[in-house]
Structures are given as structure tokens and as C-alpha cells.
Amino acid sequence: xxxxxxxxxxxxxxxxxxxxxxxxxxxxxxxxxxxxxxxxxxxxxxxxxxxxxxxxxxxxxxxxxxxxxxxxxxxxxxxxxxxxxxxxxxxxxxxxxxxxxxxxxxxxxxxxxxxxxxxxxxxxxxxxxxxxxxxxxxxxxxxxxxxxxxxxxxxxxxxxxxxxxxxxxxxxxxxxxxxxxxxxxxxxxxxxxxxxxxxxxxxxxxxxxxxxxxxxxxxxxxxxxxxxxxxxxxxxxxxxxxxxxxxxxxxxxxxxxxxxxxxxxxxxxxxxxxxxxxxxxxxxxxxxxxxxxxxxxxxxxxxxxxxxxxxxxxxxxxxxxxxxxxxxxxxxxxxxxxxxxxxxxxxxxxxxxxxxxxxxxxxxxxxxxx
Ligand SMILES: Cc1cc2nc3c(=O)[nH]c(=O)nc-3n(C[C@H](O)[C@H](O)[C@H](O)COP(=O)(O)O)c2cc1C
Numbered sequence: 001x002x003x004x005x006x007x008x009x010x011x012x013x014x015x016x017x018x019x020x021x022x023x024x025x026x027x028x029x030x031x032x033x034x035x036x037x038x039x040x041x042x043x044x045x046x047x048x049x050x051x052x053x054x055x056x057x058x059x060x061x062x063x064x065x066x067x068x069x070x071x072x073x074x075x076x077x078x079x080x081x082x083x084x085x086x087x088x089x090x091x092x093x094x095x096x097x098x099x100x101x102x103x104x105x106x107x108x109x110x111x112x113x114x115x116x117x118x119x120x121x122x123x124x125x126x127x128x129x130x131x132x133x134x135x136x137x138x139x140x141x142x143x144x145x146x147x148x149x150x151x152x153x154x155x156x157x158x159x160x161x162x163x164x165x166x167x168x169x170x171x172x173x174x175x176x177x178x179x180x181x182x183x184x185x186x187x188x189x190x191x192x193x194x195x196x197x198x199x200x201x202x203x204x205x206x207x208x209x210x211x212x213x214x215x216x217x218x219x220x221x222x223x224x225x226x227x228x229x230x231x232x233x234x235x236x237x238x239x240x241x242x243x244x245x246x247x248x249x250x251x252x253x254x255x256x257x258x259x260x261x262x263x264x265x266x267x268x269x270x271x272x273x274x275x276x277x278x279x280x281x282x283x284x285x286x287x288x289x290x291x292x293x294x295x296x297x298x299x300x301x302x303x304x305x306x307x308x309x310x311x312x313x314x315x316x317x318x319x320x321x322x323x324x325x326x327x328x329x330x331x332x333x334x335x336x337x338x339x340x341x342x343x344x345x346x347x348x349x350x351x352x353x354x355x356x357x358x359x360x361x362x363x364x365x366x367x368x369x370x
Contacts, residue, residue, distance in 0.1 A: 072102025290332025
């Protein structure tokens with residue numbers, strides 16, 4: 001495509017043509033039949049908008065705050081391993097792009113660059129993502145490094161205790177590189193066991209025995225606020241807040257772990273209700289349009305995050321690609337707000353959405369457009 005991409009789907013198309021098949025599949029793919037991935041887009045597309053007229057929309061503000069940090073748009077960069085697969089500058093480019101776009105990046109512990117190098121390149125706020133390790137000393141050591149490097153929250157991923165079965169990776173024999181973040185840790189007999197279809201073995205660094213009490217322990221033993229990632233039920237949303245999380249990311253890991261879950265946008269309302277204002281609630285999964293962001297905000301998310309699109313932006317044009325991709329989302333959200341008569345993020349609400357065709361009530365045999 002000679003012309004500039006004008007939406008996130010075009011970014012993916014161009015990126016696909018530039019990446020090797022195995023690399024593209026690693027990013028785009030999900031677990032087993034990828035039913036959750038398809039459902040996610042289908043559900044977004046089934047939620048309809050209710051536009052509103054004759055509201056003064058001359059001044060619109062798409063900025064918000066997350067844990068007290070102002071961001072210029074309610075879209076953050078999700079933690080995702082190995083940006084180096086899409087661009088040689090890897091997370092350094094993404095971090096600079098996030099800063100230039102005025103948003104926050106969550107840096108994965110599986111990054112292709114060390115957390116210190118990413119922090120050194122960053123021009124905006126950063127959170128660091130990690131896991132609960134069997135060795136609690138290592139867990140605290142990594143968190144302490146993040147704090148030392150200037151990260152302002154720790155994002156604890158809860159939904160990755162077991163290795164998923166990603167069939168594209170198995171077919172392609174795809175194995176990503178180990179992150180330099182782990183090279184600096186003395187892991188003893190532990191390591192990351194990435195076998196694509198295996199439960200974590202006894203030496204796997206991840207702790208399959210961890211429970212909510214371990215979240216209490218972590219929150220009590222680090223200074224950074226903890227944001228948990230991977231919540232898909234109201235129960236777990238409530239437990240997260242009860243056990244010290246300041247933020248909750250409603251996420252199914254982009255359909256990359258357990259397949260056939262509901263789409264995140266479907267479970268978002270129950271999590272928001274159960275958390276009951278005791279933590280901030282964010283959401284990721286399938287966000288590709290300004291209308292998707294609007295829908296998530298209307299259903300109670302404070303901000304959304306994007307995963308795969310950052311790789312598409314990087315593959316197309318490095319840092320500039322990510323900046324322009326975020327710019328597209330921002331302007332699509334801004335236009336959606338204008339057309340729905342909403343001028344601030346806080347004013348976005350469910351009144352702007354519909355899910356069932358009103359024709360159904362009039363004609364029992366009318367087609368169901370859901
Ligand atoms: C290539 C890739 C690597 C990822 N690595 C991580 C990771 O290291 N830690 C984590 O918590 N989530 C990881 N994720 C999941 C994302 O944070 C996020 O939940 C998901 O991508 C959101 O869906 P989306 O890609 O449709 O935006 C990864 C996702 C992708 C696509």
C-alpha cells in the first residue's frame with residue numbers, strides 16, 4: 001500500500017506483508033480455535049450507537065487520568081513481549097511514541113530491551129508488568145528494579161500461570177527470544193518454560209500456587225501501586241480491590257490464553273459493578289476503532305489499552321507509526337464523542353449505546369441484527 005494507512009486494520013494489513021509468517025502469527029494469533037478473538041470483534045460490532053443532536057460540542061476533551069496521572073487520550077499501551085519482532089528499536093521506539101502521543105506505556109517483563117533502557121528512552125509515564133514468581137525474593141527484586149528505574153505502578157498479570165496452546169506457534173515452530181530483563185535475575189533452577197502446550201513444569205519461574213493472599217503480600221511489600229491484569233469476572237474484580245489492587249485490567253490476554261471466553265466488553269459491566277469504585281477499572285481486547293473506545297468507556301472503563309496494534313504501528317513505521325496509529329484512535333474517538341453529544345470522557349455513558357434492534361419488539365419475526 002503506497003498510501004498512508006488510515007485505520008488500524010490497514011496498519012495490520014501492511015504489517016502482515018512486511019513480517020515473516022511466524023512473526024505475524026505470533027502477534028496476531030491466539031489460543032486453540034481463536035474463538036475469543038473473533039467473538040471480541042463481533043461483539044464490538046454488534047453494539048450500536050445512539051447519536052445525540054444539538055449539544056454544544058465546540059470544545060471536546062479526550063484527556064483523562066489513570067492513578068492520578070494525566071493522559072491525553074484514554075488509550076494506553078498494553079504490556080506485550082518482544083517489540084523487537086516488529087522493529088529494531090523495539091520498546092525504545094514504543095516508549096518514545098507513547099510519550100509523544102501523551103499516553104502511558106505498560107512495559108512487559110518480556111521486553112526485548114531492559115526495563116532500565118526503556119525507562120531511559122521514555123518521554124512519558126511507564127508502568128512495569130511482571131508476574132508472581134515462585135521465588136518471592138525474585139518477585140520483589142524485579143519490582144524494586146522497576147521502582148528504581150522510575151516506573152510508577154506495577155502491573156501484575158494474573159492470567160498466565162499456565163502456558164497456553166497456541167497452534168499457529170506450534171505449526172510455525174516459533175520460539176521468541178528470552179528477555180534481557182531475566183538475564184539480570186539470578187533465577188537459580190527456575191526458568192521460563194515456554195513449551196506451547198504444556199502446564200508449567202516444576203522449575204517454571206511462575207508460581208501456580210499463588211492466591212489472593214499473595215496479592216496482599218505484594219501490595220504490602222512494595223511501594224508502587226499494584227494494577228492487576230486478566231480479570232474476567234465480577235468475583236475476581238472484587239477480590240482484586242479487596243486484596244490491595246488500585247487498578248484492575250479487564251482482559252482475556254487478547255484471547256491468547258484461555259479460548260472461548262466472553263469478550264472483555266461483555267464482562268466489563270459486571271467487573272465495574274463488583275469493584276464498586278474501590279479501584280480503577282481499565283479494559284483491553286480488540287480495540288481498533290474510536291467507537292470501540294467509546295463503548296468501553298460507556299460501559300465503565302476509565303481507559304482502554306491496545307496490544308497487537310502497537311506491533312502493526314512499529315512494523316509499518318517504527319516510532320512514527322505508533323504515534324500516527326494513536327493519533328487515528330484519538331481523532332476517531334473525538335469525532336464519535338462529537339456525534340454523540342459528549343464533550344468529556346466523564347460524560348460518556350450507556351445512554352449512547354444500544355444492543356438490540358428496536359424492530360424486534362415491533363415484529364416478532366424481524367431479523368435479529370445482533
Ligand atoms: C505479541 C503479544 C505479546 C504479549 N505479551 C504480553 C506480556 O508479556 N504480558 C502481558 O500481560 N500481556 C501480554 N500480551 C497481552 C496484551 O497485554 C493484551 O492483553 C492483548 O494484546 C489485548 O488485546 P489486543 O491485542 O486485541 O489489543 C501480549 C499480546 C501480544 C499480542
